[in-house]
Amino acid sequence: MFHWLEKHPFFFAVGVFAAIAFAGLVEIVPNFAQQSRPVIGTTPYSTLELAGRQVYIKNSCNACHSQLIRPFKSETDRYGHYSLSGEYAYDRPFLWGSKRTGPDLHRVGNYRTTDWHENHMKDPAAIVPGSIMPKYTWLYKNVTDIDTAFAEQLTDAQFFAVPYNKPVPMKDGSTKIVKLGKSVAEANAMALAEAKIVAKDMKDQDIKDAIASGKIPEIVALIAYLNSLK
């Protein structure tokens, strides 16, 4: 049979394809059938958080940081509760990473704060002696692209039924609504309002001035995102 296949390239290719496609079907399809559903308390990202997530991706923070706490005593001691599938329901793309040059960040919002990030991102080694993380100084100057984040939210809402403007159940039994702007202008205004809250805990005068003039430096969006990781 194999000799025959080797003389008939078409059937040979079909045979190879069958051999390799089979595993994918068995492994992936069942999981899709039971789609990852959000756990209680998981909310869609606000415009500013999503913009911060894009800053995170743009700078490939995932090259050094994971967002996946494995169920080991040593990891839950260090980072908090192990990660649950449903917590990632609104993560497109997922950001688990595959290398921990730096620590896991899946729940960093629980144990680091706005002012700490502000100092740390500017010069990590000044805060954590021996750190090998780069200084992200440009984040303090570049202006956040809120428009693209808003476009992503629209896509999430339209194509993936992400529940913007809908009550989402929270752990304490209440519900929370994450609003989606009706226009680019409204989305920008909402993001700015959120940015003001973050910037209140920051010290850098240039940041405060930028926010006052209606511009959101990337660092502010990034911190909003990091704070949302809980």
Added chain:
Amino acid sequence: MENRPLEYDYTVAKMFMLTTIALGIVGMLIGVILAFELAFPGINTILGSGLAEFTNFSRLRPLHTDSVIFGFTVSGIFATWYYVGQRVLKVSMAESSLLMFLGKLQFWLYVITVAAVVVSLLAGETTSKEYAEFEWPIDIAIVVVWVLFGVNMFGLIGLRREKSLYISVWYYIATFLGIAMLYLFNNMEVPTWLATSAAGETHIGDWFHSVSMYAGTNDALVQWWYGHNAVAFGFTVPIVAMIYYFLPKESGQAIYSYKLSLLSFWGLMFVYLWAGGHHLLYSTVPDWVQTMGSIFSVVLILPSWGSAINMLLTMKGEWQQVAASPLIKFMVLGSTFYMFSTLEGPIQAIKSVNAIAHFTDWIVGHVHDGVLGWVGFMIMAALYHMAPRVFKREIYSKSLMASQFWIQTLGVVLYFTSMWIAGITQGMMWRAHDEFGNLAYSFIDTVTVLHPYYAIRGVGGLLYLTGFLMFAYNIYKTMTAGKRLDSEPANASPMGA
């Protein structure tokens, strides 16, 4: 016409040889920079802090992986296909002006795509998925290049005079199909302009931005089904295709066993795809998918080793050739590193071992004993074998090649031993509790211990890069100054002093 010896046309092969070398230099240079950035973070601002946005570790890392994978390795695959394909199918590219045209088109589109990739990654346009960072416009370009490759491959096969397909061709076909399937499914993404135009607004934000079709755990599952098999069909299958041609050809030996080739090939095809779960051990994908990943990884040792053993046995009784020819040394040591990494991978895929290894430099070590010792060695060996035949000149310098071999071998050894120790040390420190039951180390303690290993790795990488530059120089001199040959050497490539 059947009576005349065929004149093979290596135009396209030569073009891709060029990009193999150029992109190899770029990719490995960035690799060396990355390595030193971890050892000495000051290097992040190598071109001044104004440009640090583009030269820091995280911005450069995807550029390294993509230029060595989609640049160096994929070019190597194309170059060798356009050489090996014609010869084992006994058909010349010159026989079909259509295929010739498509081949050149493929090359130029490829070059344009590479340029787009470099620009976009430097600008930070990435989707974050490892080895699939590109946004959809580039994805489309890549698919077109790949389809052209496939058309050429099946075009040549259609025209072939050799009725039955040689082993290398099996592996090239698998490469084409595997990558096509994986790339398409992993890159399913919805461009944001689709939604914004439906919302009645046009041009909100970046036009090229997209959102992954899959979310969270599902996304991870698809990504590592891709990521693992991109390794399979990028770093293993096509490289095996190369060694099955170049080792017997260079040594003049017959393949040791057809049966072993056969079982290894079909075993590899069937088993490889199941193993992807080993990238997701202890994650939130279902336990059974993980278990499957572990099991099939271990089973995978044998089909992988099958090819390597077949190659080593092909050299049975030919030690004098191994001793005499640096070209053959590259391939024999390449098989050895292939065996090493395909045993190391399965060991790391065992759950309890992965609990330590995952997320650490031990994985990076595993990656590089495969890519440097196996992929890199094999592609360079292939190009060395091709050079005298496509340029019709003797290889410029044998002694240069021999020193290159030893320099690079030392480089690989320094790279993987340092990373292996770094990974195991860090993995254990992460897990350690002290006598009170508290974590024994804060994260930064586990970073600072790695400094010496990062420095050693940097030196290893620098040695490897040096060797690669020697290779580039040797090929360049072969092209321009090698002694002319009036007939093609049957096997052992002729080399100048």
Added chain:
Amino acid sequence: MNKLYLWGIIITAAMLGFTYLSVGTSKGGLNGDIVNTLAVTGAVVLVIITVFVVIKYVRQMQTDTADGELAEESWDNIGEYKNPVPFGWAVMFLGTMIWGMWYWVLGYPVNAYSQIGEYNEDVATHDAKFNAQYASITGDRLVEMGESVFLAECKVCHGLAADGIDGQAANLNVRIQDKSVKYVVEHGSNNHILGSEMPMPDRNGLFNANTGALISDSEIDEVAKFVSGGFKDEKSAGAKVFAGVCSSCHGMDGRGMEYVAPNIREFTPTLVTNVLNHGKKGAIGTMPAFDRLNAKQKEAVGAYITSLSK
């Protein structure tokens, strides 16, 4: 013995020895952890198998000769023998398949194994050991334990010496800094430091019983100096202000009153525990709550911090 085997042994020994030295002398170590042991065993097996299998084939290159029946075909002059599959290879292939079934059914049985279940057991074992040994430690041992928590969890903000890294977090070697006292007196405070929602009023609610007026700017400066100075100069103006304004809640000596106001003269484990439970936002910045520490760890780090300012 053949030279090759000698080389094999040397290479293996060198790699293992080097690994042993680096990993062993590093701070990790096996620690009797089964996972550590398995990982190292895996690494050892990896080197030994690869080196010796490759040597076996190199020996064949040196001593054997190629033979067998050639297939009819050849491709670009590459021939192919019809040799059988190597026996050892075939046996190992079968062996791994059998191992795979074992793993599937018994090792990590798909129907019974759950990684979360394994985790829960692990935590239970760990906690049992920990509780039995350390639940009741006190005194210096408790401070030592607290120091270990501090070094793993707190030093990234408070610094190795707990000095707050140039004012980026609280300096824990002193109870409280001048600017913090000022800030609290001016703006009030609502950090649940008492473990309850009891707030401290801002300056518009702070009467000086001695003057009968609201606290003034200069009085704020004075009292801040007195409090941050550690209540030393009992005759200073600040001491008077304190007696007039603050002592009604914080007590004459500043050591606080249960349910009314916290101790602002020295750290106590209870105070630190409350900070860890609720976090704190003040003049310096924000201190996060630390849910993932258990009660004993909080008490211990509290004891450690208390010991620093003594």
